[in-house]
Amino acid sequence: MADELTAAGVLRLGRREFGPGQFAVMAIVNRTPDSFYDRGATFATDKAYDAIAQAVDDGADLVDIGGVKAGYGEPVSETEELRRTVDFVAGIRARHPDLVISVDTYRSGVARRVGEAGADLINDTWAGADPEMAAAAAATGAGLVCSHVGGLTPRTDPHRMAYDDVVADVIRTTTALAEQAVAAGVRRDAIVIDPTHDFGKNTLQSLELTRRLDELVATGWPVLVAVSNKDFIGETLDLPPGQRGSGTLAALSVSAWLGARVFRVHDVPAARQALDLIAVLRGAKQPAGTRRSLA
Known part of the structure; x- marks a missing residue:
């Protein structure tokens, strides 16, 4: 296991470095009124800043800010997405310089503006639908973040998706996007691939x-998993979003054991504890302590 860990590279994002075997927890903070999970709990700016501060206290290494609901919903213009994200990113940067x-x-236009405001990572969950994203x-x-959506356009739901081998398709797509990003000028050590569960x-x-997540890990690119409270967990266990916490931790733990590096989550304290144990x-x-039966 130690040799396997040392084979992984260092991920560098902002002022932080995540070395081999380190798990990075990414807290979800949605600036949307219609999130599938929190239904707009952090849409208001003050609530969102409070959520950021709490996530940091709970052990988050990253925060992921979303200005548009990922799935199908009310249209959100680029102007509105910018309104929800740019000033907020600048505010986070002022409050948490190392986060x-x-x-x-x-949208590449949003990516460029939030990058100028202080964002360290662009989480493109729609697999380069905007061809200017890597350049931005x-x-x-x-x-x-280079993702896989099977050719879907943004904010559309899957219907009868078919692959000869879904893992092979994910690997082919995400690694190609990663290499294209490097060619566009993105640092190789700041690129993450995401199998993009449910998309x-x-x-x-x-x-x-x-x-089979270890097959993605074997590509050498750091792997992000975003499984928190997703529908595949809900369908597997026949549970609604608010009751998928235990299933989420199980999926996170398996993913960590198989070598994933970054974990996008709603429940930071639970994820941090589970991942710390997997790291040990x-x-x-x-x-943290080994006093039992030794004193």
Whole structure:
């Protein structure tokens, strides 16, 4: 296991470095009134700043700011998305100079503006639907998340998606986007690939990705998993979003054991504890204390 850990590279985002075996927790803070999970709990600016501060206290390494609901919903113009994100990113940067700030957007115009405001990472969950996305990230020095959606356009739901091998398709797409990003000027050590569970995938396909995540890790690119409270967990356990916490932790733990590096979550304290234990079990971290039966 130790040799496996040392083979992984260092991920550099903003002022932070995440070395081999380190797990980075990314807290979700949505600036939307219609999030599937929190239904707008952090849409108001003061509530959003409070959520950021709490996430940092709870052990988050990154925050991911979203100005548009990922799935189908009311149209949101680029102007409105900018209104929800740019000044807020600048405010976070002023309040938390060392915090890694990620912004979830599929628009290169938004990516460029939030990068100028202080964002360290662009979380492009729609797999380069905007062909200028990598160039926008490179222009501001931001990193980039390269994802897989099976060819869907932004904010559309999957319907009868079929792959000869979903894992092979994810690897082919995300690594190609990563290499294109490098060619566009994004730093290689600031690029993350994301299998993008549920986006362009049914529940069986998302489960297959989870159990075979080590194949994505083997590409050498740091892997991000965003499984928190997602529908594939809900369908598997027959539970609504508010009751998927235990299933989320199970999926996170499996993903961490198989080598994922970044974890996008709603419940930061639970994720931090689970990932810290996995890091110890993998030999990348020492226990906080080992006094039992030794004194």
